[in-house]
Amino acid sequence: NAGVTQTPKFRILKIGQSMTLQCAQDMNHNYMYWYRQDPGMGLKLIYYSVGAGITDKGEVPNGYNVSRSTTEDFPLRLELAAPSQTSVYFCASRKGLAGGGVLTQYFGPGTRLTVL
Amino acid sequence: GEDVEQSLFLSVREGDSSVINCTYTDSSSTYLYWYKQEPGAGLQLLTYIFSNMDMKQDQRLTVLLNKKDKHLSLRIADTQTGDSAIYFCAESISTSGTYKYIFGTGTRLKVLA
Numbered sequence: 001n002a003g004v005t006q007t008p009k010f011r012i013l014k015i016g017q018s019m020t021l022q023c024a025q026d027m028n029h030n031y032m033y034w035y036r037q038d039p040g041m042g043l044k045l046i047y048y049s050v051g052a053g054i055t056d057k058g059e060v061p062n063g064y065n066v067s068r069s070t071t072e073d074f075p076l077r078l079e080l081a082a083p084s085q086t087s088v089y090f091c092a093s094r095k096g097l098a099g100g101g102v103l104t105q106y107f108g109p110g111t112r113l114t115v116l
Numbered sequence: 117g118e119d120v121e122q123s124l125f126l127s128v129r130e131g132d133s134s135v136i137n138c139t140y141t142d143s144s145s146t147y148l149y150w151y152k153q154e155p156g157a158g159l160q161l162l163t164y165i166f167s168n169m170d171m172k173q174d175q176r177l178t179v180l181l182n183k184k185d186k187h188l189s190l191r192i193a194d195t196q197t198g199d200s201a202i203y204f205c206a207e208s209i210s211t212s213g214t215y216k217y218i219f220g221t222g223t224r225l226k227v228l229a
Contacts, residue, residue, distance in 0.1 A: 004158075031214075042120065042204065042219035043159075050214060058216075090158055102166070103147050103208045103215055107158035 001026050004108035006091050012114045013081040021076040021111050023091030031094045032074040033105065034058075034066065036087040043090065049074055081115045088112050120220040122205055127226045134192040136223045138205030143186060145207035146215065150179065150190045153202045153222065162190070162203075192225075200227045 007022045025032065030051045035043040035058075045058030049068040063085055065077040074093075078085060089112075092105040119141045128134045140148070145167050151159040165172045165179045165188075172179045178191040192199055205220040 033217075040124070040221060042221045043217075045216065048214075092159075102164055104149070104161055104164060105159075105217065107151075107160070109156075109158045 003027065004091055004093055004106050006089075006108035006111050008111060009109065010112045012116060013078075014116060015081060015083065017081050018077070018079050019081070019113075021078075021089055021091075021113070023074045023076065023108060024072050025074075025091075025093040025106070026072065027093065027095070027106065028071060029093035029095045029106075030071065031096065032068065033092040034064070034074070034076045035090045035092065036060065037090060037110075038087050046076065046089075078113075083115050086113060086115045120205055120207060120218050122203075122220040122223045124221065125224050125226070127228060128195050129228050130195060130197055132195055134190075134195045134199065134225055134227075136190045136192075136203050136205075136225065138188040138190075138220055140186050140188065140205075140207050140218070142207065142209050142218065143183070145209050147208045148179075148181060148188050149206045149208070150177075151204040151206060153204065155201075159204060195225075195227050197227045197229055200225055 004025045033048045034046040044060045047066040049055045055066050088110045090110050091108040094105045122138050149164045150162045152162050153159050163174050176193045180189045202222040202224050204222045208215045
């Protein structure tokens with residue numbers, strides 16, 4: 001299994017540009033998450049999904065959108081990039097308790113985004 | 117609200133034991149976790165403990181949970197230079213039919229040769 005994969009690894013955007021951060025998992029996990037990690041801070045939840053077709057906001061959703069058309073993919077969209085969105089973005093997934101999980105999240109390697 | 121706190125830095129000599137501490141405010145956590153993050157990489161699960169346990173040992177790792185004081189610690193025995201990384205404490209909390217995760221700010225462990 002590849003686990004959780006994210007692309008791109010690095011990206012520089014100009015203010016006002018848009019982009020999509022890709023996330024995919026091959027573990028058949030129902031739950032998927034997007035976090036951002038700012039320097040010296042813990043992870044903040046942007047959006048999450050409990051299954052295909054179902055998404056919900058986390059703590060810091062403003063400026064972002066998500067979709068979940070398949071179990072495997074959970075892309076994060078930035079429509080009008082702002083300097084405040086400079087961060088490292090992590091995607092994570094987990095299986096449900098019914099699958100015998102202990103609620104453990106598995107993380108991708110991250111996307112480092114700079115908005116200038 | 118929920119909060120998880122950790123000290124920012126810890127420095128130890130190779131071969132010594134490291135103890136990384138974490139305090140949390142929400143007593144309804146289900147599981148508590150320790151993650152390791154190496155430079156340029158994602159978070160890797162090291163170990164976890166169920167909230168009704170006091171201790172869990174896994175090779176060089178020992179997790180202690182004091183529910184009364186809401187304190188979690190990770191002890192790494194015989195610390196090696198490869199253990200240098202940022203360590204995150206996290207808890208999962210049941211809410212509105214699902215679970216949310218609260219992460220600490222991370223403790224940067226530096227192992228001196």
